[in-house]
Amino acid sequence: MGQNRIEKIVQKYAVDLPDGKEVHAGDFVTVRPKHVMTHDNSSAVILKYRSIGAKHLFDSSQPVIPLDHDVQNESPENLAKYAGIQKFAEEEGIAFFPAKSGIGHQIMAEEGFVLPGTFVVGSDSHSNLYGALGAVGTPVVRTDAAAIWATGQTWWQIPPVVKVRLEGRLGPGVTGKDIIITLIGHFSQDEALNCAIEFEGDGVHHLSMDHRMAISNMTTEWGALVGHFPYDEVTREFLVARALRFRERGDRSPRLTDELIAACEEDVPMPDDDAFYAKEFVLDLTSLVPHVAGPNSVKMITPLTVIAEKRVAVQKAYLLSCVNSRLEDIAEAAQVLDGKKVAPGVEMYLAAASAEIEAKAKELGYWKTLTDAGARPLPPGCGPCIGLGVGTLEKGEVGISATNRNFKGRMGHADAEAYLASPAVVAASAAAGYITAPDLGESSSIKGTVTVNRAPASLPESISIREGFPIKLSGRLLLIPEDNLNTDGIYGKDYTYRDDMTPEEMGKVAFQNYDPDFQSVAEQGDIIVGGWNFGTGSSREQAATAIQHRGIQLVIAGSFSQTYKRNAFNNGFIVIECPDLVTDLRDRFADHEDLTISTGIEAVINFELSQIMADSKSYSFSPLSEVPQELVALGGFEAVLRGRLAK
Numbered sequence: 337m338g339q340n341r342i343e344k345i346v347q348k349y350a351v352d353l354p355d356g357k358e359v360h361a362g363d364f365v366t367v368r369p370k371h372v373m374t375h376d377n378s379s380a381v382i383l384k385y386r387s388i389g390a391k392h393l394f395d396s397s398q399p400v401i402p403l404d405h406d407v408q409n410e411s412p413e414n415l416a417k418y419a420g421i422q423k424f425a426e427e428e429g430i431a432f433f434p435a436k437s438g439i440g441h442q443i444m445a446e447e448g449f450v451l452p453g454t455f456v457v458g459s460d461s462h463s464n465l466y467g468a469l470g471a472v473g474t475p476v477v478r479t480d481a482a483a484i485w486a487t488g489q490t491w492w493q494i495p496p497v498v499k500v501r502l503e504g505r506l507g508p509g510v511t512g513k514d515i516i517i518t519l520i521g522h523f524s525q526d527e528a529l530n531c532a533i534e535f536e537g538d539g540v541h542h543l544s545m546d547h548r549m550a551i552s553n554m555t556t557e558w559g560a561l562v563g564h565f566p567y568d569e570v571t572r573e574f575l576v577a578r579a580l581r582f583r584e585r586g587d588r589s590p591r592l593t594d595e596l597i598a599a600c601e602e603d604v605p606m607p608d609d610d611a612f613y614a615k616e617f618v619l620d621l622t623s624l625v626p627h628v629a630g631p632n633s634v635k636m637i638t639p640l641t642v643i644a645e646k647r648v649a650v651q652k653a654y655l656l657s658c659v660n661s662r663l664e665d666i667a668e669a670a671q672v673l674d675g676k677k678v679a680p681g682v683e684m685y686l687a688a689a690s691a692e693i694e695a696k697a698k699e700l701g702y703w704k705t706l707t708d709a710g711a712r713p714l715p716p717g718c719g720p721c722i723g724l725g726v727g728t729l730e731k732g733e734v735g736i737s738a739t740n741r742n743f744k745g746r747m748g749h750a751d752a753e754a755y756l757a758s759p760a761v762v763a764a765s766a767a768a769g770y771i772t773a774p775d776l777g778e779s780s781s782i783k784g785t786v787t788v789n790r791a792p793a794s795l796p797e798s799i800s801i802r803e804g805f806p807i808k809l810s811g812r813l814l815l816i817p818e819d820n821l822n823t824d825g826i827y828g829k830d831y832t833y834r835d836d837m838t839p840e841e842m843g844k845v846a847f848q849n850y851d852p853d854f855q856s857v858a859e860q861g862d863i864i865v866g867g868w869n870f871g872t873g874s875s876r877e878q879a880a881t882a883i884q885h886r887g888i889q890l891v892i893a894g895s896f897s898q899t900y901k902r903n904a905f906n907n908g909f910i911v912i913e914c915p916d917l918v919t920d921l922r923d924r925f926a927d928h929e930d931l932t933i934s935t936g937i938e939a940v941i942n943f944e945l946s947q948i949m950a951d952s953k954s955y956s957f958s959p960l961s962e963v964p965q966e967l968v969a970l971g972g973f974e975a976v977l978r979g980r981l982a983k
Contacts (some may be wrong), residue, residue, distance in 0.1 A: 337792060338608025340497050342532045342564055343901050345472045345605055349455035351489055352962075361494045361532075361614065364963040368489040371449045372398055373458035374481050375440045376405040378421045381459065381481045388977045390486035393428050399485055401425050402433035402440040403619050407717035408725030436689025436715040439658045441465045445549065446690055448578060448591030452567040452600045457484070460498070462658055462740065464555045468548035470571055470604070472532075474561050477875060478900065479906055479973055487980050491963045491973075493901070495532045495561050496614035502539030504622040509775035511668075511756040512547025513660055513738070516554040517627045519619060521637030521783050527615065529559035529869060530898050533605070536566060539621045545574040546664040553659040554740050557634045561898055567604045572597065612791060619784045625769055625777035630755035631734070631915055632744045639775040639780075640761065648755075652735040653678070653766035654747075655706070655713065657721040658686035660738035663693050663702075663758070669763035670702035672774050679769035684726040684762075687714040711765070714753040729754060729926035736765040744896040798944050799959045804969030809910075810940045811863040811889050813950065817922050818850065821866060822873030823900065825850035829881045832874075842878060843885035851931035860887035863939055865921055867893065871900025871912075880904040880911075890941070892957075894918040906973040912941075917948055917955040 337348065343359055348364040359365055373744050374381050378401050393399065403418055418435055422546035425432035441462055444450050452470030457463060459481040466473025480490040502515070519528075533555055543551070548565050555563030564573070575597045596629055624805035626640040655661060655669050666688065678684045686706055688694035694716055697703040707713060712727070719725040721739040729748030730737050735755065737747065742754035757765070761773045801807050818825075828849045847854035864883065871879055881905045883891065890910035904911045925933050939950040948955040970976050 337612055338610040340607045340611040341534055341605045342472055342497050342562060343494065343611070345349055345453055345455055346492070346494055359494060361496050361612070362958040364491060364493045364961045366489050366963055369398065369456060369457045369484060370451070370454040371400055371444070371456045372476070372481055372484045373400045373402070373440050373444055373449075373456075373463065373572045374951070375402055375460060376417075377459055377478060378424070379417055381478050381485070382421070382424055384478055384482035385485050388482060388486060388519065388974050389737070389981050390437060390482070393430070393485050394488035394878060396429040397431075398428045399800070400444060400487065401430055402437060403435040403663040404437075404439045404443075404717045405722065406724050407435040407715050408719055429671040431432055436691060436717060438692070438716045441553070441658045442662070442689035442693070443721055445469060446578065446692060448582065451575075451592075451596070452571060453605055457490075462553050464560065464563040465549055465553040465658065467533075467555070467562055468552040469574070469617050470565060470567040472562055472564060475556075477906075480902070483973065483977055486642050486977060491905075491967070495530055495898070497529045497535055497612075498528060498617065499613040499618040500521055500533055500535050500614040500619065501537035502535060502542055502543075503537050503538050503618060503620050505542050506539075506621050506624060507777065509626055509760065509773060509777055510621075510624050511544055511626075511758040511760070512550040514552075514624055514627050515547075515619070515621065516551045516558070517629050517634075517637055517756065518782060518784070519617070520554070520558045520629065521629060522619075522782050523558075523617065523786060524635040526554070526869065527617070530895060531560050531614065532562035532564065533560045534564050534566075534613075540565060541568055541570065543570070544664060544825050546662045549662065550659050551960065557740055567600070567941065570599070575600075576882040609791055613789060614791070616787045617784065617964060622836070623780050623783040625780050626758060626761055626773045626775070628736070628755045628757040628761065628771060630742050631753035632742055634742060634756065640771075640776045641779050644772045647770040649734060649770050650682060650736045650765055651733040652727065652729060652870060653682060653684040653762050654720055654727070654735060654737040654739060655711070655759055655762050656685060656719060657737075657739040658689060658718075661689040661693070663696055665738065665759040666693070666702045666706070667700070668698045670705040670761050672763035673709040673767060674705050675713075676709055682710075682766050682769055683727065684711040684766040685714055685720060686711040687719060688716045691716045695761070699703070699971055711766075720747055736762050736771055738762045760871040786950055797959075799946065799961065801944055802965045802969055803958065805943070805965040807944050808940060808942050809863070809889055810938060810944060811861045812859065813857060813921070813935045813937045813939050814862045814864050815921050815935050816847075816850070816864055816866045816931070816971055817925070817933070818931070819867040820849060820869045820872050823871055823876050823879035826871065826879040832876050832878060839881075839885040839932045842882040843887065846882040846886045847932070853930070854932045855931045857930075857934055858886060858888065861889055863889050863941075864891045865893070865918060866891055867918060867922070868895045869897055870895070871897040873897070875899045877903040877907060880909050881907050884909045892917060905967045907967050908970070908975075910960070910964075910968055912960070914948055914955050914957045918954070
């Protein structure tokens with residue numbers, strides 16, 4: 337079986353692979369990313385970096401630190417925090433961008449840290465954006481960032497890879513934001529959850545880089561871990577323009593040159609003819625019209641032709657964030673508001689994705705057009721999008737926003753409502769006082785399909801088991817049939833921020849919010865079988881460790897939240913995906929009303945053969961290779977890192 341683009345890039349950045357090993361989706365690999373971005377959370381990463389005993393950076397050219405989240409906060413505490421991060425960066429020789437330089441993801445793309453065919457990570461969920469430039473961009477947690485600082489590498493499990501074919505050309509008034517809003521809302525049953533996306537099709541080549549960045553950025557909201565576009569002439573033009581920019585400003589050692597661009601073009605990853613894709617989506621761009629998402633849900637979308645008739649009043653409008661505050665976005669909004677005013681009773685907020693974009697928008701007159709119309713400028717960076725600084729939504733207010741998330745309470749008060757839309761829709765709505773668009777378009781039926789492919793059968797193979805990792809485990813199966821069981825259900829918020837909980841106490845409150853009877857049903861040595869997307873929600877690692885402390889040997893599920901899986905293995909706790917076992921058990925116990933079901937089935941898990949024997953039936957799962965085995969055998973990622981640093 338051949339490799340797709342994402343697998344080929346991972347192959348290039350994987351380290352310590354066995355001779356002849358070709359990586360594919362499902363494989364655990366150790367990777368050495370080209371760069372790792374951290375922002376305001378760098379202070380937490382510094383603490384983690386020091387706690388594992390690191391003294392020096394493995395490679396000072398890997399980390400990039402742009403401060404972007406709380407840039408409006410000029411309290412002594414925040415300024416001291418920023419100063420501490422800057423001091424660390426200067427001492428270690430890390431590329432550093434102070435507050436108000438711009439949003440980290442834009443800085444990464446703008447400043448030449450992201451190149452086609454590279455593997456680039458960020459300690460932020462919207463690191464998917466780097467895929468717009470043909471990279472594999474994906475988020476990591478803070479422990480991973482500290483590990484990369486200290487050792488140059490971390491671990492990753494290659495997600496299922498899906499193909500999204502964009503066909504045709506967008507009509508007037510329809511943007512990249514409408515493409516991703518449509519994908520999220522039309523395919524709203526978690527079809528892309530925890531997958532890596534490869535975009536392709538003739539429609540791709542008509543999309544500007546700004547549109548691609550908006551789409552890649554919001555693949556996060558679709559549940560994906562990567563949003564990868566192919567390298568083409570649009571990518572090349574962006575890179576050439578950046579290289580010219582570096583020459584014009586006199587960079588002594590530019591990160592991007594014409595020679596480097598030429599070298600990238602010689603090594604563009606292309607999928608093999610027999611590459612496997614878990615799913616294939618097709619979206620006809622000619623069928624799209626402008627849409628909004630919301631209120632308070634990214635998945636609930638409405639055509640502008642429908643919502644404009646309802647004249648939904650807005651009190652705030654936002655043109656900012658890492659998804660839609662680039663030059664094309666600002667120009668688009670300026671064109672709509674040229675000669676107009678923001679409606680009485682509406683506050684409009686404006687922030688560019690970077691200081692460079694703001695300067696260019698001012699040079700071209702777009703900024704003045706918007707501020708003359710009544711838009712209130714904010715510094716380049718994050719802000720109301722994440723509920724920080726001035727301009728957040730107050731109780732009872734409705735906002736229309738060119739941002740990427742509108743979860744309840746995220747942009748301000750929990751009793752406010754937020755809608756997402758393109759910059760033109762935001763501008764038109766600000767002027768009208770209600771949600772509308774400069775061109776509503778005609779009613780149209782979205783034409784999109786998805787095909788699920790069955791992976792080709794592979795012969796079972798025996799894998800080596802390292803010392804300290806079990807060859808076999810056996811235990812009673814406890815079925816928790818719930819899909820999307822979130823981390824609060826597993827380990828409640830009442831305990832998350834308590835540092836005085838002993839391991840035994842943590843184990844005794846596991847699943848308390850999901851099933852108060854769990855503790856009386858579970859026994860030492862049990863094996864939990866969960867549903868799909870197990871461990872979704874917040875990143876609290878106690879949702880993994882509490883189960884471990886309760887004496888549960890491991891969790892089997894149809895699928896896991898990627899963050900939950902990382903937290904489990906990072907703490908030396910085994911989790912494996914076995915959809916066929918989950919399906920069989922849920923069918924068999926469909927009539928049971930208990931939230932936690934004692935199946936009475938004794939299972940034997942053979943890690944050498946990657947096989948589960950349960951009730952005289954055999955089930956296969958993806959092999960746990962050397963990477964997860966080491967994490968479990970040594971007691972977690974921090975122990976692994978300390979061992980490496982000691983050597």
